[in-house]
Amino acid sequence: MKRLKTLRVIVPVLVLILLSACSGSDEKEKGKDGNSKGMTLNAVSFLPKDHPLTATLHNWIDTVEDVTDGRVQVNWRGGADVIPIGEQFEAMNSGVMDINFTYIGQYQSLAPETLSIALSQLTPWEERENGFYDLMDERHGKLNVKYIGRWLTGSPRLWLNEPIDSVNDLKNLPIRSAPNYIRFFEKLGINSSMIDPSEVYTSLQTGVVDGFVYGGFNGPRKDGWTDSSKYVLDHPFWTQNCTILMNDDKWNEISSEDRDAIIVATANYEKEMVDYYEQLDKEEIAELEKAGVELFKLPKAEEEKFLSLAYDTEWEYLGKEVPELEEELRALTIKE
Structure with a gap:
């Protein structure tokens, strides 16, 4: 095969x-x-x-x-x-x-440990200094x-057609996604939809999806995606x-x-x-606000629930897939 x-x-x-x-x-x-x-x-x-x-x-x-x-x-x-x-x-x-x-x-399916790159709380140069880069280089070498x-x-955020008040509001919401978000989105109850970037605009316009996940801020406005999705859940997760x-x-x-x-x-x-x-993100946020795009936050308890699910779900996965590496990966990627 x-x-x-x-x-x-x-x-x-x-x-x-x-x-x-x-x-x-x-x-x-x-x-x-x-x-x-x-x-x-x-x-x-x-x-x-x-x-x-x-x-x-x-x-x-x-x-x-x-x-x-x-x-x-x-x-x-x-x-x-x-x-x-x-x-x-x-x-x-x-x-x-x-x-x-x-x-x-x-x-990621070939090397689950690479998920820790997204979970890292360090800058790229800190990763090179503390040995995380070397570990990832070794694992890629396999x-x-x-x-x-x-x-x-930058970090991913959810861009939505309508604002939400709680994590539960995300249940059954169709969101344009990518493979690395599936586990987290399943915990949220989101219906992940894999759509080619060239088809996202039409999918948003026709109601196939009610939003998308996107890393950083640059791109959605210029691609016209914010014509439909004008609400950004400003709780960045992962990197x-x-x-x-x-x-x-x-x-x-x-x-x-x-x-x-x-x-x-x-x-x-x-x-x-x-x-x-x-x-570039600072400049784009200003342009997004001019275009009527709103960055909003959930109540503190809901924010903590959202972020806990984002990280706990992935660390749980790593604990199952590469149990022999979990402790080392945590030590190298989580700031004290």
Whole structure:
């Protein structure tokens, strides 16, 4: 079955493989000084290249080229227009693509411990300092994947067509969701609906869903989603879990010097990325308010109930899936 699944991914992108081969015919050797020689990496993302939330990825790509003196370049092919979102991780894992700008919901079933990335209360640089990054890198390695770092910040919120007064008001509400929210939403009684981003506007307009979950603030207004959903439940939960992943075999073709440079550059990029999106969120909140979008909160007891469910549900899942790691994951991701 796995072989057939891989073939279904490979067939639509044969052209990309041929292009990759042409662009990288001399990539397999390293220079005499130990540095990489003429390597072009093909990347794909689940969001379009011109989406507001992918803005800093262009900077990361430029930085990789700069710190390797042009020896390692990234050709960002595009998003779902190149490979469907649900097939992108497999494409990267099998070598059809080299890099995947993705989120853990696309591969969490293969490595449940990666859920802790979303539950982390630390900044990306704190994760690198206390060993959490190293642990996640090790666990990704078991999938033949290199975990390079994060590329987005912020927290998910519920955007609704109508405001609510209690957690119970969410029962049976149809919400546009994603795989990583299913367990939490089941606890809330929400009816999760998996809808392609290109179809969300119509789904909101026609009443297929009565809201959506979204990480951060930038995007819904520009996509027109706030024409229907003008109420944002301002109880952010978890954190963005978007990751920069690379096929491990391809990663190991890069020289050790250039690999080290890319990791250091990514750590620096993460700090700039967080600053950028935090400022962007402030600016977007002002625009949302002008557009009539309201941020509202539940009573304190209801807020505590909502957030407790958000975290307890996921930690309970991790305790069942990776009991041997739960204590360590908690210690590395929860602030005292």
